[in-house]
């Protein structure tokens with residue numbers, strides 16, 4: 030089967046493991062327009078159009094090829110796209126499972142409007158026009174009243190770069206909200222305070238040593254693209270080190286698995302750093318050239334000369350106490366094992382690839398220091414921007430510019446960016462219901478988009494309180510491809526497309542290179558190839574399922590039908606004023622004008638760039654990207670100047686950046702038309718450097734000092750809320766509630782029957798010693814209690830978890846309040862929710878998963894009954910006072926279940942939730958900061974407002990809060 034087509038085309042890495050001599054694993058791209066093969070399910074030959082798109086089931090956006098039957102229009106399967114530079118033809122189970130999501134008999138096929146009280150489950154179909162007119166009128170009214178802050182868009186899975194931020198900017202609304210602070214905020218902050226960029230891009234495939242504080246072989250951020258490169262490195266002989274209290278699938282592949290106590294990772298990492306420093310096993314040239322050590326000495330060690338040797342001595346003073354033995358005491362990992370790993374790191378040279386994603390950075394108070402301490406190892410070894418090392422993510426990500434950019438919003442949204450968290454990465458999204466309930470504001474229109482905060486966020490029942498109060502949330506619009514616990518509390522439920530039913534453009538840092546991937550509605554494209562073009566994606570999708578881009582364009586026109594608000598012009602076709610922009614206009618312009626090499630590659634095949642992207646679905650922009658910080662700046666160029674004292678280099682601005690990415694910091698030297706270009710690192714030697722205030726890697730962060738956290742301005746170890754010394758009760762444990770299962774999609778796998786059949790339970794992992802102490806065996810019920818409530822679940826006794834720690838996967842426990850509606854029945858238990866006393870709730874399972882009748886015969890064959898147990902409802906909010914990240918890990922009491930307990934019981938006291946919220950809020954050290962600013966302008970922020978909006982409306986005051994002198998925060 031298949032033939033030998035062209036093996037290498039500009040813009041594609043074909044041949045890199047995907048296309049081989051002999052039997053080919055993929056049909057040749059030359060045949061994608063017309064491919065015939067036998068489907069084993071019916072034994073018949075089918076003629077297909079193979080339409081590339083990208084997967085929407087995690088952030089990696091791997092390439093997919095949809096096999097669209099030319100006769101029936103049916104999508105018969107999804108396979109990998111061999112031309113995609115990130116995924117190279119490979120997918121995890123969730124990619125092909127897109128088919129089951131699309132065909133799910135439970136999916137929402139028409140817009141629905143609430144009938145009856147919000148949250149009581151009454152729905153009636155409505156037209157798109159009716160929904161659009163109502164939503165548009167409310168947004169228009171808020172804008173005309175001068176209250177743009179009453180409009181908020183809250184996204185779970187973005188899956189695209191910039192389209193929606195551009196929409197919000199066009200409306201003049203600082204209303205972007207995301208899930209980042211329940212996910213990656215801690216990791217981002219740790220990296221950003223070092224280098225300005227907020228994520229790492231490890232070059233796994235060329236590494237000698239790979240160090241993961243994550244589970245990247247099964248569930249990392251760019252899971253499949255990363256996993257395949259890690260395994261290739263391992264096959265080559267690279268060593269894999271994994272820190273995880275749990276024996277994850279990733280840990281099983283490690284050469285060194287260190288089952289560290291959750292939250293103690295910085296102690297272990299600083300012990301490795303100490304080893305590198307004391308033994309002088311560090312890259313002296315790199316550290317001396319690129320770290321702001323002189324600033325540190327000048328500010329913090331005036332007793333020392335400003336020399337690099339003095340800095341090394343200062344490092345020994347700072348970290349001398351972090352011996353391997355000390356790290357063993359904190360982490361529980363034997364000192365000899367830590368030493369062995371330290372030796373590996375020291376021997377890796379600059380081929381040291383490291384990644385911290387979620388794990389303790391999303392788990393504990395001060396978790397952002399885990400990322401900061403891990404990157405310290407990259408800094409010391411000089412493995413930044415090197416082959417096999419770790420680069421800033423932005424070097425390996427290409428974000429094209431859209432046709433024309435609206436101006437930045439002119440106001441600041443205090444509901445998402447409150448004064449208490451001036452350094453947060455990013456919006457304080459999980460505090461929104463608390464803010465609404467305490468009267469900080471209200472919303473006229475609240476969009477949740479592929480997001481399920483009642484289920485996904487901590488304090489779900491406080492979310493429920495806010496969402497059912499129409500004085501707090503005037504209109505809730507759920508844009509979703511599937512039912513969710515949150516959509517149940519919406520006024521409109523709008524059916525949005527899956528991976529093969531929508532347009533999106535994206536690029537992610539999967540390796541040392543950059544690419545763009547194009548998601549497309551595959552039946553629409555197949556129809557166009559067959560000579561039946563459609564103008565609206567709804568015409569090709571199932572039912573009335575739409576895509577968001579066309580929805581946003583249409584909604585924007587209805588908000589400003591005559592153009593008088595200045596909104597409509599941003600949605601007019603480039604070059605055709607007064608005419609509505611189409612998705613072809615939008616993406617066609619981008620591909621024509623902003624992707625280097627794409628027009629030429631397309632022309633070489635006789636195509637327009639848009640046609641080329643529709644044909645192949647991806648384009649490789651660059652490969653082998655390293656060392657961008659060393660890019661030279663021409664000091665002799667016209668208009669280039671060097672700032673006295675700082676050595677920062679300024680010059681003509683390179684043009685307006687995309688809204689969501691600012692390549693250089695907005696520092697005081699910026700002005701109209703001018704921007705930071707780089708930093709001098711020697712006489713007449715200027716380089717691009719890093720987008721930090723100093724232009725260098727900031728071992729010592731003046732920003733942290735100036736904004737109230739001087740004791741945490743350097744890589745440091747913070748005592749967490751689950752530190753061993755705090756677990757004093759006989760049944761106290763640290764609960765890890767964050768780990769993912771490789772085959773599930775956060776809260777969207779309930780409509781993927783293939784995935785749900787594979788995984789549908791989340792028992793409590795508990796070590797045999799602990800299980801025997803509390804008297805439970807596998808399958809018996811335990812009660813897990815937090816500060817605000819408890820749940821009842823089954824125990825799974827396993828040596829795969831370290832003693833003293835218990836763990837539950839976060840995917841499970843889907844529930845529905847309706848008999849046959851609310852959440853897909855493939856995965857949800859039917860429950861009742863009762864308020865047993867004021868603010869005290871009990872959720873009790875009425876029945877588990879069971880077969881049901883539908884057009885899909887498989888629904889009557891469901892053999893599993895388990896739906897798992899939801900845990901997030903019993904978690905109060907734990908906002909880290911610096912990064913703003915929710916600290917997910919919980920101090921819990923675990924006991925054998927009590928009389929009357931039933932599997933799936935959940936009890937929550939929302940009064941206690943409010944108390945814990947106030948307790949953690951009190952840890953914050955509010956802004957404004959220097960200059961009366963709400964937030965440092967150089968820090969990343971989605972949808973940056975104008976410079977004026979950064980100024981706080983109240984006079985600057987001193988930072989508040991306790992500041993222990995010993996560098997530890999209790």
Ligand code: SF4
Nearest residue numbers: 084087090091121124
């Ligand atoms: S890793 Fe799996 S879920 Fe994620 S984009 Fe790739 S195929 Fe889809």
